Amino acid sequence: MGDAHELPRPRVATGHLAERIGQPVCFVGRVEKIHPTGKFFVLSDGEGKHTTVELREPLDEEISGVLEVVGRVTNQATIMCMSYVQFREDKSPFDLELYNEALKIIHEFSEYFPFG
Numbered sequence: 001m002g003d004a005h006e007l008p009r010p011r012v013a014t015g016h017l018a019e020r021i022g023q024p025v026c027f028v029g030r031v032e033k034i035h036p037t038g039k040f041f042v043l044s045d046g047e048g049k050h051t052t053v054e055l056r057e058p059l060d061e062e063i064s065g066v067l068e069v070v071g072r073v074t075n076q077a078t079i080m081c082m083s084y085v086q087f088r089e090d091k092s093p094f095d096l097e098l099y100n101e102a103l104k105i106i107h108e109f110s111e112y113f114p115f116g
Contacts, residue, residue: 008114009070013103014049017077027051027069027079028087028099034063040078043067046100052078066094 009026010016017025029043029051038058042050053069066087071079087094106113 011103011106013045013047013100014051015047016107017051017073017079020073021075021077022073024070024072024082025079027053027071028066028094028096029069030066030096031064034059043069044096046096046098046103052076053084054078054080056080065089066096 007024009024010020012020012025012027027043027045029045031041032044032050033042035041038055038060040052040054041059041063042052044050053071054074063084063086066089067084068087069079069081069084071081071083074080
């Protein structure tokens, strides 16, 4: 399997993870909880459902707010993180609910959005 950054990464919500086991994905969510070891954290999607994101190395920075995570879905329907980006929300907040609506359209009309 290729690197998750080299393959198409469909945008998904928590409800899509079980059907994407072993595949690279892009997930956007709000940080809900960070494990004390820094080896994983929990994000909530636009529907308020939670997803666990695993890290190969402990966090070396403080994270909060909305993150975009690129990684591969594990057998437990969690995400093994390859990279993440924090969204700046100092000027305007990111609307996860609206993002979730866009995801629904992308998945409903996948013939027009082949990489979701």
